[in-house]
Amino acid sequence: MSTVDMSIELNGLLQLKTTKHQLSVPQLVEKILARREGTLTSTGAVSVETGKYTGRSPLDKFIVSDAVSSKTVEWGPVNQPISAQRFDALYKKVLTHLKKQDELFVFNGYAGADKKYQLPIQVVNEFAWHNLFAQQLFIRPSAEQKTNDDVKPFTIVAAPTFKADPETDGTNSETFIILSLERRIVLIGGTEYAGEMKKSIFSVMNFLLPQNNILSMHCSANVGEEGDVALFFGLSGTGKTTLSADANRHLIGDDEHGWSSSGVFNIEGGCYAKCIQLSEEKEPQIFNAIRFGAVLENVVLNQNTKVADYNDNSLTENTRAAYSIDSIDNTVLPSVAGHPTAIVFLTADAFGVLPPISKLTKEQAMYHFLSGYTSKLAGTERGVTSPQATFSTCFGEPFLPLAPTTYAEMLGKKIDEHNVNVYLVNTGWTGGEYGVGERMKLSYTRAMVQAALEGELANTETVTDAIFGLSIPTHVPGVPDEVLQPSKAWNDATAYNQKATELAAKFKANFKRFNDVASDISTLGGPRV
Structure with missing residues (x-):
């Protein structure tokens, strides 16, 4: 299947009457409720469950070995290779699956707050709530900004109800997250966990930015009143979010950044915070950001009051909240600093x-x-x-x-x-x-x-x-x-x-x-x- 054929297949999908483009947050919330994908919490956030997979599936992540990646990617247990032929065949199956759906949802936006280095992205979703998640986590285009830039976008195609056959598809399980750097496509299936979309684009930026002499970083960043910028690196449980969310400093971003010749910029347009044992007293910024437009993953609700119980880990320890960065009061917008x-x-x-x-x-x-x-x-x-x-x-x-x-x-x-x-x-x-x-x-x-x-x-x-x-x-x-x-x-x-x-x-x-x-x-x- 040639690149031209693949583009025609995707364009045909995007032009279907049942494909909804750039729906607003209220429109997506209406779709989510009508399709029974989730429910509203007492604060107006959307609450969803991701089923079998409540976290990333690192063993199911692949990069296509092609002309772009073969000599540049560090191959191994983290970056597993898959052939272009396997990818093309699976991609065609996924597109065929998506054409059979009642509705599809498309979001066009960006990764990278510094406009000199912005990457246009396109997200094609089977679920309305996944599309809302994409709106919260990536950078939305402004009213006057168009997404048909000279730079070809990276497209995420997410089909959570499509399950791979490892024998014929060359995957390790029913789940797959496959990045084709040459095709500029991320193909996701067999998992409803939305974090795969976020981290796939981060992987893309970790490949692209160093080529422009920009250090891509998994860290949070804030800036003081005098313009002094601080970066916080740390694995889960080290206090990165707590220490970077300082009332006396302004948040640049909480997870992914680039460091160019001009300074630091946030790669994302939102936050994806762990919320197990979240309380207004300990982390008021995160607690108060979970309102209309936000997405809660695998958080148990009181069935009568729809109040979130952040201490309940019966679904997973990895409960999450996705919200736009402008939900945090002391945020730098645009998310760029020195x-x-x-x-x-x-x-x-x-x-x-x-x-x-x-x-x-x-x-x-x-x-x-x-x-x-x-x-x-x-x-x-x-x-x-x-x-x-x-x-x-x-x-x-x-x-x-x-x-x-x-x-x-x-x-x-x-x-x-x-x-x-x-x-x-x-x-x-x-x-x-x-x-x-x-x-x-x-x-x-x-x-x-x-x-x-x-x-x-x-x-x-x-x-x-x-x-x-x-x-x-x-x-x-x-x-x-x-x-x-x-x-x-x-x-x-x-x-x-x-x-x-x-x-x-x-x-x-x-x-x-x-x-x-x-x-x-x-x-x-x-x-x-």
């Missing part, structure tokens, strides 16, 4: 041995960026009975089509070019490992982050951690001095050294994959054991 003055790497160290805050050299920043460390806790997954180190390179390995060192080298150059201060902040345990010590007080972490962002730690007196080589401030306003050095926070010095050496060895073992291409970073930036 160059960062500070970068914060967040880790929840359940071993209790990393400092609460430490200042990193460029090499240490690149090392910890490539490591992407945090820890799983006992009880969070079946078989996890004690803290386990977990690493996700660049804090977003599942979405990186290129070699991770590509992104790390770009980060190092930008740190040098803009003289950025980089900090590693441990929001995990102190005074002992999980089960012995205690979780770092949020008030202490906030005080440390504030001091870092205000420049108070740039030239402060530090001591060097003997095992990890990190520079630890001897004093931070609002934080007891004894808390700052883990070796002094533990009652048992021998137990501390043993546990710290154990974690350092895990860092070393994980980094072996990069030793051939980043030996200097390993030597200068890694632990000293």
Whole structure:
């Protein structure tokens, strides 16, 4: 099936009388209710359930091996190849399936708030609520802005009720998320989880932006009144959303950003927040953003009052809320700002041995960026009975089509070019490992982050951690001095050294994959054991 044939097939689908283009939020909500895809909550948000799949399906994600990707993509368990022939055949099946539906929904918008680097996107949905999700998460065109740009759009085709046959289609299961960089198509089927659409476009941007010397980043970003920009990197559970949502600073975005020669810009037009145990008291911005137009995924409602019970995890721990970024009061619009003055790497160290805050050299920043460390806790997954180190390179390995060192080298150059201060902040345990010590007080972490962002730690007196080589401030306003050095926070010095050496060895073992291409970073930036 040629590219021309594929375009004709898709255009025929888009021109059907039953295909609805650019419906407004109220129109989509009406469709969702009429089609019984979801219900309204007490605040006016749409509540839906995603069925069997309540999270991403990383084992079902593929990239088509073609002229564009074959020599550029880092192939492996994360980026699994699939042939163009397999893709073409499956794509034709999906289009045939979609033509049989009563209605289809199309959204045209953008990824990338900086107009110089915007990517036009087109989203074709079988479900009305998926189309509403796309409206919330991607950037909507303004009234005067047209989407028929010179740049060919990437098209997402999402057919959740179409199930693949692994034997004939070459997939691993009934579910598939396939990215064709040459065709500029994302093909999704067999899953109703809407996050696959969001992350697929992020993967596309992670491929395209570095080609324009733009660092694509899985991080949140905010900016102070003086224009000082801060980036927050961290895996799930490290406090990235909590710490970046600062009432005294303006939110640029909460998850995906690009860093160009002009500064930082948000890739998205919305937020996709975890909302398990969400409360108005702890996270008022997110809580109050869940109103008309927002989408709640797998959140249990009181059947009489339609009030969301954010503490109920009977459907999944991964409950989600999707809402437009302009639902947050102190947001920068458009979501563009200058160059960062500070970068914060967040880790929840359940071993209790990393400092609460430490200042990193460029090499240490690149090392910890490539490591992407945090820890799983006992009880969070079946078989996890004690803290386990977990690493996700660049804090977003599942979405990186290129070699991770590509992104790390770009980060190092930008740190040098803009003289950025980089900090590693441990929001995990102190005074002992999980089960012995205690979780770092949020008030202490906030005080440390504030001091870092205000420049108070740039030239402060530090001591060097003997095992990890990190520079630890001897004093931070609002934080007891004894808390700052883990070796002094533990009652048992021998137990501390043993546990710290154990974690350092895990860092070393994980980094072996990069030793051939980043030996200097390993030597200068890694632990000293």
